[in-house]
Amino acid sequence: MRIIHSVAEFRAARAELPSLAFVPTMGNLHSGHIALATQAALHSPHVAASIFVNRLQFGPHEDFDRYPRTLAEDAAKLEEAGASLLFAPDEAEMYPQRQTYHVEPAAEHVSILEGEFRDGHFRGVATVVMKLLNIIQPTHALFGKKDYQQLMVLRNMVREFAMPLEVVAGETVRAEDGLALSSRNGYLTESERAEAPRLYATLQQIRDAVRSGATNFPQLESGAVEGLKASGWAPEYIRICRRSDLQPAHPDDPAPRVVLAAARLGATRLIDNLEI
Numbered sequence: 001m002r003i004i005h006s007v008a009e010f011r012a013a014r015a016e017l018p019s020l021a022f023v024p025t026m027g028n029l030h031s032g033h034i035a036l037a038t039q040a041a042l043h044s045p046h047v048a049a050s051i052f053v054n055r056l057q058f059g060p061h062e063d064f065d066r067y068p069r070t071l072a073e074d075a076a077k078l079e080e081a082g083a084s085l086l087f088a089p090d091e092a093e094m095y096p097q098r099q100t101y102h103v104e105p106a107a108e109h110v111s112i113l114e115g116e117f118r119d120g121h122f123r124g125v126a127t128v129v130m131k132l133l134n135i136i137q138p139t140h141a142l143f144g145k146k147d148y149q150q151l152m153v154l155r156n157m158v159r160e161f162a163m164p165l166e167v168v169a170g171e172t173v174r175a176e177d178g179l180a181l182s183s184r185n186g187y188l189t190e191s192e193r194a195e196a197p198r199l200y201a202t203l204q205q206i207r208d209a210v211r212s213g214a215t216n217f218p219q220l221e222s223g224a225v226e227g228l229k230a231s232g233w234a235p236e237y238i239r240i241c242r243r244s245d246l247q248p249a250h251p252d253d254p255a256p257r258v259v260l261a262a263a264r265l266g267a268t269r270l271i272d273n274l275e276i
């Protein structure tokens with residue numbers, strides 16, 4: 001696998017390839033990232049990944065400085081998964097001057113859910129992904145369903161800008177006890193890690209209730225919040241939404257649904273979702 005640190009060098013390498021499947025990451029890779037890299041190989045014989053911890057998508061009190069940087073280990077995992085290119089720029093390469101132009105996603109898509117608690121997060125995500133897609137020029141870009149709102153925002157961005165690539169969604173990869181894999185799981189204490197699967201179990205209960213005919217969605221949501229609180233969590237939201245735009249779902253609307261949640265367990269913020 002070839003590791004490239006500069007935009008110019010990557011563009012020269014890309015020019016030699018007829019197609020390219022791309023997996024953008026911030027590093028500290030787990031099995032979920034590797035599953036995306038493996039899935040990428042189904043779309044092109046050439047797979048590229050990026051590792052860049054993007055300051056623009058972190059809030060002022062979030063974990064940018066302590067986010068793990070594990071480039072050597074990550075590169076070895078990607079090479080084993082079959083990636084042929086790794087773009088790993090530093091901040092000076094990605095932002096040689098202060099970024100003054102940004103991608104502003106639709107307000108109705110980013111003022112809800114994660115956007116209620118992470119102001120400016122999706123602006124930073126959309127901006128860096130737009131920049132990476134312009135650099136990488138992939139024919140396919142893969143994003144995990146675990147970050148469901150991010151996936152929705154980026155799908156819409158690619159469609160509305162008529163970008164010549166296909167966005168491919170990867171299923172959430174889970175530990176045996178159901179916890180969605182995340183780089184931030186490493187922040188959990190031993191007792192918190194044992195408790196953490198409750199979030200997924202809560203989503204399963206809501207999914208099963210809706211599939212069984214439950215129609216009082218606000219009651220399902222509030223009951224789930226109270227259940228998490230009783231177990232020591234600090235829930236931020238649990239919402240049943242339409243998959244297409246993450247607006248509130250209604251029982252008489254047959255549009256496909258998803259239930260999404262974010263909650264703090266100790267000092268660690270966990271998110272998860274489950275399609276219904």
